Amino acid sequence: MIVTIDGPAGSGKSTTARRVAEQLDYVYLDTGAMYRAVALGFLRADAPATAQGAEQVLPDLDVDVTYQGDAMHVFLGGKDVTERLRTAAVDGAVSDVSTLKPVRTHMVEEQRRIGREQAAVHGGVVLDGRDTGTVVFPGADVKIFMVADVEERARRRLQEYEAAGEDLSLEEVQAEIERRDLQDRNRDIAPLRRAADAIELDTTDCTIAEQVAFVVDHVKAHSAQGT
Numbered sequence: 001m002i003v004t005i006d007g008p009a010g011s012g013k014s015t016t017a018r019r020v021a022e023q024l025d026y027v028y029l030d031t032g033a034m035y036r037a038v039a040l041g042f043l044r045a046d047a048p049a050t051a052q053g054a055e056q057v058l059p060d061l062d063v064d065v066t067y068q069g070d071a072m073h074v075f076l077g078g079k080d081v082t083e084r085l086r087t088a089a090v091d092g093a094v095s096d097v098s099t100l101k102p103v104r105t106h107m108v109e110e111q112r113r114i115g116r117e118q119a120a121v122h123g124g125v126v127l128d129g130r131d132t133g134t135v136v137f138p139g140a141d142v143k144i145f146m147v148a149d150v151e152e153r154a155r156r157r158l159q160e161y162e163a164a165g166e167d168l169s170l171e172e173v174q175a176e177i178e179r180r181d182l183q184d185r186n187r188d189i190a191p192l193r194r195a196a197d198a199i200e201l202d203t204t205d206c207t208i209a210e211q212v213a214f215v216v217d218h219v220k221a222h223s224a225q226g227t
Contacts, residue, residue, distance in 0.1 A: 007146030010153025
């Protein structure tokens with residue numbers, strides 16, 4: 001079973017995908033975290049988010065994913081960088097880096113490989129990102145597209161920054177989210193969009209429990225149809 005959850009930043013897809021995987025005993029694959037690791041690699045190399053920068057960074061870039069229990073850990077150059085991926089610096093770089101064709105080509109291949117492997121072992125995998133249901137797994141069994149008001153998404157992201165000890169204003173966070181939305185929706189390669197067969201879920205006024213239940217119900221309904 002392949003389940004994809006796409007949507008803009010702050011829509012709640014990562015938390016929901018993780019908990020859906022837990023409830024169904026599937027594995028969670030955070031594709032956005034993989035792109036964040038690439039962005040961190042660019043930052044550490046002080047490389048621009050350009051084709052020339054990709055030529056500089058990608059040959060030596062080693063991004064890998066492992067699972068410790070049910071938790072996904074992302075490694076960069078053999079070191080666990082999971083806790084370093086949710087920073088304002090990475091947020092500011094990841095959208096630019098992820099638009100680069102060499103980066104996307106490499107990462108989509110890796111995401112498909114990991115997704116198929118984990119689905120075979122665990123019976124299912126839940127992926128979230130910007131293009132998991134349109135590019136990575138266009139034939140996914142269940143596709144969800146999450147949306148939420150930009151003000152609510154900014155509040156959620158600000159809480160993440162505050163938990164990480166970063167000092168930003170709500171206005172700064174909302175401006176960054178709006179910039180990312182515009183860039184993600186208008187990029188030439190794998191733009192953020194709802195797949196034609198995706199089910200939309202507006203999470204503005206939803207609790208996490210409600211979001212999880214919505215997805216789990218659709219997965220179970222799909223499974224029942226196949227039996």
